[in-house]
Amino acid sequence: MVFNKADKNKRMKMKRRMGGRLASAALAICLLAGNAQAVFAGDTVYVNCDVLRCRSSAEIKDGNIVKNVYYGDKLERVESKGEWTVVMVNGKKCYVSSQYLSASNPKGTPAPAAASGNSGTASTGGTQISVSSDWKYADFSKIKSGSAVLYKTASSARKNKTVCVNAGHGTSGGGSVKTQCHPDGTPKVTGGTTGAGATEAAAVSSGMTFNDGTAEANVTLALARILKEKLLSEGYDVLMIRESEDVQLDNIARTVLANNKADCHIALHWDSTANDKGAFYMSVPNVDSYRAMEPVASHWEQHNRLGEALVQGLKGAGVKIFSGGSMEMDLTQTSYSTVPSIDIELGDKASDHSAGTLNTLANGLTAGVNAFFGN
Numbered sequence: 001m002v003f004n005k006a007d008k009n010k011r012m013k014m015k016r017r018m019g020g021r022l023a024s025a026a027l028a029i030c031l032l033a034g035n036a037q038a039v040f041a042g043d044t045v046y047v048n049c050d051v052l053r054c055r056s057s058a059e060i061k062d063g064n065i066v067k068n069v070y071y072g073d074k075l076e077r078v079e080s081k082g083e084w085t086v087v088m089v090n091g092k093k094c095y096v097s098s099q100y101l102s103a104s105n106p107k108g109t110p111a112p113a114a115a116s117g118n119s120g121t122a123s124t125g126g127t128q129i130s131v132s133s134d135w136k137y138a139d140f141s142k143i144k145s146g147s148a149v150l151y152k153t154a155s156s157a158r159k160n161k162t163v164c165v166n167a168g169h170g171t172s173g174g175g176s177v178k179t180q181c182h183p184d185g186t187p188k189v190t191g192g193t194t195g196a197g198a199t200e201a202a203a204v205s206s207g208m209t210f211n212d213g214t215a216e217a218n219v220t221l222a223l224a225r226i227l228k229e230k231l232l233s234e235g236y237d238v239l240m241i242r243e244s245e246d247v248q249l250d251n252i253a254r255t256v257l258a259n260n261k262a263d264c265h266i267a268l269h270w271d272s273t274a275n276d277k278g279a280f281y282m283s284v285p286n287v288d289s290y291r292a293m294e295p296v297a298s299h300w301e302q303h304n305r306l307g308e309a310l311v312q313g314l315k316g317a318g319v320k321i322f323s324g325g326s327m328e329m330d331l332t333q334t335s336y337s338t339v340p341s342i343d344i345e346l347g348d349k350a351s352d353h354s355a356g357t358l359n360t361l362a363n364g365l366t367a368g369v370n371a372f373f374g375n
């Protein structure tokens with residue numbers, strides 16, 4: 001099931017509202033026609049919603065989208081026409097909705113795309129995907145009543161690849177339920193949230209809290225939303241594990257969903273140190289017994305290759321990288337993954353997590369995904 005009736009009503013209402021907005025936009029343009037219009041000598045404005053569509057004409061329709069720009073992006077404004085503003089994109093005049101622009105660089109968390117009206121998202125409506133009990137390793141999951149959402153790209157340049165974007169943490173009750181660390185019941189070979197030697201770990205831990213009091217789970221979600229839009233724009237389909245504060249899917253359920261519905265799995269995290277040490281990926285431990293255990297044996301090289309590609313992408317976007325860019329860690333996610341799968345740590349408790357930084361991180365991760373798939 002894609003949408004329930006309440007959602008449909010909401011969409012109808014939004015459509016009617018947008019229709020009204022369109023009519024008044026057209027009126028504004030008619031009134032201005034033939035008059036000397038307010039012309040700005042290329043002043044700077046900033047995007048103030050999470051995704052804003054730049055269109056070749058002043059109307060909301062399919063097929064006139066030139067490019068998506070993102071929260072905090074700087075634009076050159078050349079003309080203001082009421083509800084529409086003309087900006088320069090790649091040397092061409094484009095129309096964007098005036099209400100999503102601000103004169104100064106916005107701070108804080110961007111408004112979600114769903115609330116941004118004609119800013120739109122680069123996707124069709126999503127499809128909810130639940131964990132099937134037939135799937136391999138699904139029986140090891142203890143929390144699996146929630147569902148992920150699969151979004152298909154609206155881009156004409158389809159990559160035919162699905163990226164699973166997993167906003168780390170955000171499963172209430174997940175810390176008090178235990179799941180098996182390895183499918184074969186052997187103990188963990190490294191420390192981490194759960195110490196080495198344990199055979200069971202928290203189904204989903206609650207995550208850390210940044211020095212400024214923000215919960216890690218909120219920041220992983222904010223980044224996941226931005227990354228989703230960028231990947232969809234690039235032509236990837238995206239499997240979103242979590243899209244709100246809570247999803248009832250533990251780490252094994254998330255992994256099994258990615259195994260069956262995606263071509264790679266990227267879990268977003270920030271580390272619990274507090275020295276702003278930089279980004280890195282959790283690599284597969286160089287421990288013979290671990291690398292010999294299935295499904296790790298058949299997939300560990302792919303996992304590390306994905307991690308390497310993401311770190312290189314981040315580096316290229318100007319993100320600070322910790323040490324050699326990786327740290328060996330025995331994770332539940334890795335232990336059950338049958339597609340290229342990585343836990344990426346984008347920084348730690350002391351790291352900046354403003355919208356501008358999240359945008360940069362999403363650019364780096366998108367570049368890394370492109371490199372991984374050879375695009």
Ligand SMILES: [Zn+2]
Pocket residue numbers: 168169207208216268269270271
């Ligand atoms: Zn985390």
